[in-house]
Amino acid sequence: MNEETNLLIKPREVVVPGQVLAKGMDNLPSDGTYREGEEIISNKLGLVNVDGRVIKVISLTGAYVPKEDDIVIGKVVEIGFSGWFVDVGSANDANLSLRDVEDYVERGADLTKYFDFDEILIAKVVKVTRFKSIDITMKAQGLRKIKGGKIIEITPSKVPRVIGKQGSMISMIKEHTNCEITVGQNGRVWIQGSNVEDEILATKAIMKIESSSHVNGLTEIIETLLKEGTKK
Amino acid sequence: MIDKRPDGRKFEEMRKIEGKVGIVKRADGSAMFKIGDTVAIAAVHGPRVLHPRFLQDPQKGVLRCNYDMATFSVSDRKKPGPSRRSTEISLVTEKSLLPVLDLSMYPSSVIDVFIEITQANAGTRCAGIVAASMALAHAGIPMKDLVSAISVGKVGGRVVVDLDKEEEDLESFGGPTDIPIAYTPKNGEFTLLQLDGNITKEEFIEALKLGRESCKQIQKEQERALKEVYKEKGK
Structure with missing residues (x-):
């Protein structure tokens, strides 16, 4: 009934292991959380995601955990x-x-x-x-x-940011740099362009996304970076 | 009985603490913990494949801790390499961290924790555990709670928290008693409890009580340090 009152956190808040996220039986624990008695507790460092009654914690760091169809x-x-x-x-x-x-x-x-x-x-x-x-x-x-090209490694949890909504971010980089880019869910990115400058620009853009993945309006920042890079 | 501690602290007061997360670039997770003049750095690598193979556990992951002191961390140069003492501390660190970790997701693999003491002024094993606990959280390993640790004990006939080197060497009033503890504030369990020296039952209970309070403060600092990593990037 009154789901909101039992939540002890705001959605998209950073939580640490052992932090109590919700009290009562109204919510359901999902990935990165566990239930102990009346409480739902985080067992990871990450961002909380509340989807209806389901609470989960999305990890922001750490090694790659494989999933089917990746x-x-x-x-x-x-x-x-x-x-x-x-x-x-x-x-x-x-x-x-x-x-x-x-x-x-x-x-x-x-x-x-x-x-x-x-x-x-x-x-x-x-x-x-x-x-x-x-x-x-x-x-x-x-x-x-x-064969050929170069491979760079990023944190696996940042991969969705590099790809963007419906691939918007990655297709923008491809468009501006004329590079062929494949992003693996395990955080490895393969870049192949016709010349080294293009590859370096694409690398720069991807590294920028990784380092500032929390910033709002990231798409604009990357777009200016790419436009400046192609001018030279 | 002494009426004042050598450095002027209150009996239940610990030294200044500071935590920092994400300091080793090449590690999957890392953290630094400073308590007074004691500085511990922990780096977590893995989960990764465990070799030699016979050490692997097909049902759950293995935690491997390695405690070491830098040669320059103490006033008399410490001989580099493992010793009887560091082997023991590596083992107790491992045992104090395991109860909160959920390693069932990482069968046949290992999580390596390297703890390096770069500056020592007593309480190094506790500082190491605190740093390791933060580093594990930073590496994204599922854990029920953060582990905090502190040494409590008896100096000059008084129950005190967080002994420094000077107090550890104080021989008056029956000599010093050192009790390093590790504590999980959430469910109130002790995961490390060692005792060196003499103490009565009442004093022991009193010491643990003080230790628990200090551990709660340390956990707050751990939380702050972990959340800090993402705040910086958000700006």
Whole structure:
């Protein structure tokens, strides 16, 4: 009935672990929170998000936590009998099985012919088990081995900001710099342009977004940055 | 009994505290905690793959703490490298942090916590725990509560909070008693309790009571420091 009165925090407030967010049974704990008796308590450092009755805390820092359907950029670190192991920046390496490759791989074939050590892949997460073993696939549109260009790393939690609403931010950067850019959900960004200057400008813009992701009117700031950069 | 502490503090008063989060750029989470002249820096790396493999736990993550003192942190140069003392402190730090951490999300991986004491004037293990707790929160590890820690004890026949080096070496009135404690203010649990020296039951209870109050103050400082990280960027 009276949901608001039990909330002890304002939406989008920064909370710390152990902070009581709400009292009573009107609200439901979600990611980053837990219930103890009558109280809902944060167990992470982050921003509170209140959606109806559901309270969750969105983490602003920390390593990448894989989710299904994420597009990630990873590096081949190990080759086994039945596939590749790819470092995607999370706690465990991801599995790329033979079945999840576009080409048909014959039995006993030399797997380095397809993906060699240290090669960089754009892949999609298909499954994350409870024990955090991660399966990725190369069988979807746009997934491939990448060559050339550069890769920069940003904090994974800032990725949505870099992409923007319906991809507005990233398409603006692409437009101004004529670079091809792929943003992995794991915080790795691949940039390839026709010349180095363009790549540097795109890098600058993305780094700017990361460092000032909390600022209002970020789109305008980035737009001026890009316009100034292209003038020179 | 002494009527005044060597540095003029009240018996239940601790030294000046200051926390700062996000000071090690390459770490996933980091923090600094200063109490008087004692300075501890903690850096958290991970969750990352744990090697050697036999140490891995397929059901939950492993916490690995490493406490070390810089060679220049004390007046007589400290020999670098691990010692009997630092191994013990690493272990008690680990045990005092584990009860609040939820590592079920990170099976087969490790969270490394490195604590470096850059300046020591007693109470280093407590300062280390406070810094490590902030660094873990900064690294985005789920935890029930922040852990705060302080040393309490008896100096010159009086129950006091936060002993400094001078007080720790005071031999009058039966010698000093040092009780480092770690406390989780939310559910009121002690996660570290060591005792070095002599103390009566009544004094011990009194000391813990004072320690609890100080820990609550430390937690406020931890909260402030953690929230500060995002305030700066918001401007």
